[in-house]
Amino acid sequence: MKMSEGIEWAIHCCTLLAALPEGTALPVGRLSEFHDVPKDYLAKHLQSLSRAGIVQTTRGPGGGYRLGRPAERITLLDVVEAIDGKDPCFQCTEIRRRGPSAVGAAAYKKPCGIARAMWSAEAAWRRELQKVTIAALVAQAAEEVDPKQIEKSISWLERTTGG
């Protein structure tokens, strides 16, 4: 089971946008330059984030993407669901209703116990993702990321946003 590559890009974009100076924004071209990923592909993911209200666009000179709400209120679950959707990872095709043991539809009102167990494990995963906010990731990065990299990121941001 694989998550789409876009998840990594999207989370990194959110942490970068969380670090933007107040009142500034980054166009998709700058976001793709900073992360060195293809612009068209990134644009698609940013549109998904935008539909979910995680980012928003501002127009005009200096326009571009910024966070759609405070980084404290954006969780990893929000980003994962914006990019990969909310469908369960485990797909139950109701295999129990097929073959020689099948009985009438009335017997299948309750979801299959196997599906319930699989979904309940997924729920634990989602709960963990929901506990982690973009703000917490930024705070952690401030502690952990090499100071030189932080310095280079800030000076790139200042150059890019004309600050």
Add this chain to the structure above:
Amino acid sequence: MKMSEGIEWAIHCCTLLAALPEGTALPVGRLSEFHDVPKDYLAKHLQSLSRAGIVQTTRGPGGGYRLGRPAERITLLDVVEAIDGKDPCFQCTEIRRRGPSAVGAAAYKKPCGIARAMWSAEAAWRRELQKVTIAALVAQAAEEVDPKQIEKSISWLERTTGG
């Protein structure tokens, strides 16, 4: 994010094999008949289960698949990893090492905090899957599945294994 359809088939096969009378086995053709799924496709998944020791084959007349160890010692995690592999669902491509903020390799010894958060959520999912055994699912099914379906399954098993 989607799990492969084979997961549902594989778990259902394991619960059926757990209900087999002692000393009997089911060939792939019977397993595909019972679940009404394509035989070739199911055979591929059974081979994956076999490589993981979850099922084993017996040869000769009455030969076929049976569980490779007691159902109490087969978990949902075992089956999921046998079919979909053990790779993390979240793939970190080390995007942090790219673009204008990149610094020397020494700065990246510790995995990225974003990847660690994603993997830790996956670990919670795996822990939940590990708590559920095939034996527990069979016991639950015995309580919940329509008595008529259980009866039809048992009589199909008896006919099929010549019991």
